Amino acid sequence: MKVFQNYPLLDHNTFKMKVSCRQFIELERPEEIVNLCEQNLLEQPFFILGGGSNVLFTKDFDGAIVHPVFQGIERMDEEAQSVTLRVAAGTEWETLIHYCLEHQYYGLENLTGIPGLVGSAPVQNIGAYGVEVKDCIIAVEGYHLSSGAPFRYDNADCRFGYRSSLFKTELKGQCFITHVCFRLSKEPHYTLTYKALKDELERQQLEPSLENIVQTVRAVRDSKLPDITQIGCAGSFFQNPIVPATLHESLKEQLPDLVAYPAGDMVKLAAGQLIDKAGWKGYREGDAGIYPKQALVVVNYGHARPEEIRQLYEKVISDVYNKFKVSLRPEVNII
Ligand SMILES: Cc1cc2nc3c(=O)[nH]c(=O)nc-3n(C[C@H](O)[C@H](O)[C@H](O)COP(=O)(O)OP(=O)(O)OC[C@H]3O[C@@H](n4cnc5c(N)ncnc54)[C@H](O)[C@@H]3O)c2cc1C
Structure with a gap:
């Protein structure tokens, strides 16, 4: 160490x-x-x-x-149709995507381009383009920090939810994840439920394949998200809010084109659309701003100080609440 x-x-x-x-x-x-x-x-x-x-x-x-900083991908189990990988926490997420591409393992391709390390992926159950990492995780291993005792939680124990897990809720800050175990398919198996991805594949007349999906997801992401080598950000700053159906009904009168998805008895709204409708998309104050191509992303154009970022996101939260009575919550961990 x-x-x-x-x-x-x-x-x-x-x-x-x-x-x-x-x-x-x-x-x-x-x-x-x-x-x-x-x-x-x-x-x-x-x-x-x-x-x-x-x-x-x-x-x-x-x-x-x-x-x-420890890294590595071990192949634990291999059957005719699937493979189990045990991946060390310090491995770059994108290294795992490359490995899957190289070996033709299916399941994680829609999650290409997400920055970060493998050990963090289960914490907020990373998701993109219709796939959540929980769909491929079979177990998460590590140590309890209070006792130093090892743990291995199976998928069901991890209580995965939308951008959430046991590691972000009940056991927040109490576990050190050392390895994540994935079961991936060796047979072609694609998730093309996300409209922007499906439309882009069709527009380019590309057949679904691992390579084509990875390449298309990257292109779609690049067109919407800042290049983090140039502009500071942490991806989607806010979670999509889940609201009661009654609030959704009343909001539809105010915003006829409101985007909404069923979420059990509740309704999930698109935080980016609400921020956009409240007039914040592209707003900039000094070097702190709301990204012009995606209102969910709070950005640092260069020298923004932490308090400037905080003032901006607090203003957005309060304005969206005043206009639409919807409480936005940061997805990002604020330290
Ligand atoms: C441009 C951009 C695009 C993004 N797109 C997406 C997206 O499409 N979907 C999505 O879900 N996220 C997205 N994100 C958010 C982020 O990349 C993911 O949440 C990623 O998994 C974070 O990984 P990290 O290693 O950087 O974690 P960190 O930011 O370092 O940590 C995140 C949390 O995990 C905890 N943690 C980290 N490692 C461990 C460990 N070994 N054991 C226990 N706890 C740990 C930390 O304490 C912290 O609470 C995006 C971010 C950016 C900047």
Whole structure:
């Protein structure tokens, strides 16, 4: 393990906040977390950081940041139609996508282009283009931070929900995920329920294949999302709100083209559309802004300070509430 003091986090958060932490601990082996627990090194405030693409640091972090750097993809089990992969937390998500492409394993292709590390993927049950990572996860392994005891949670134990899991709710901040186990199909099996993806494949007259889906998802993402090497952001800043059907009915009178999806007894709305309708799309104040091509994304055009980002997203939340009585909640982890 490597330990650094007073460490800058600029290159460890895609929002590009110029903050630092008191201690930065790189874990080179999964078991090293047990040493940290035994030595009570996690008594101080601490935070597990993957690629930093789903966090907003609002100030310097006065504690320890624990960052897994161990990587690897093991093939555990192989049957005629499926394969089980056990992937180490520090592996880049995109490395796993490349591996699946190379070996023709189906299931994760719609999730191509999502920044970050594999160990973070179950935390908010990453999702895109009609697929959620829970659809392919069979187990999540790691250590409980209070005791250093190992765990292995099967899919059902992880309580996956929309951008949520056990690791983001009941056990938030209490588990260190070391490996994620995926079961992937060896036979072609595509999810083309998402209109923008299906339309783009048709427009380009492309037959569904792993390569074509990966390439098309990337193109669609590039057309909507900022290039994080140029503009700081953490992807969708807000969750899509789930509201009672009565509120949806009354909103339809105000917004006849309101986008809505059934969510059990409730209705899921598109946060981006509400922010757009409230007039915030493309808004900019200094270097903090709402991305012109996708109102869900709060951006840092260069030198925005954490408080400027916070002021902006709080204004958006309050304005959307005043106009539509819908409470938006950040999807991003605010530290
Ligand atoms: C341009 C852009 C596009 C994006 N598109 C999408 C998208 O389409 N769909 C989507 O779902 N998300 C999207 N995201 C959000 C983000 O990329 C994902 O949530 C990703 O999984 C975060 O990975 P990370 O390694 O950067 O996690 P981090 O931001 O470092 O951490 C996220 C959370 O996971 C916890 N965590 C990280 N590693 C571990 C571990 N080993 N054990 C326990 N807890 C851990 C952290 O404490 C934190 O609470 C996007 C972000 C950006 C910047």
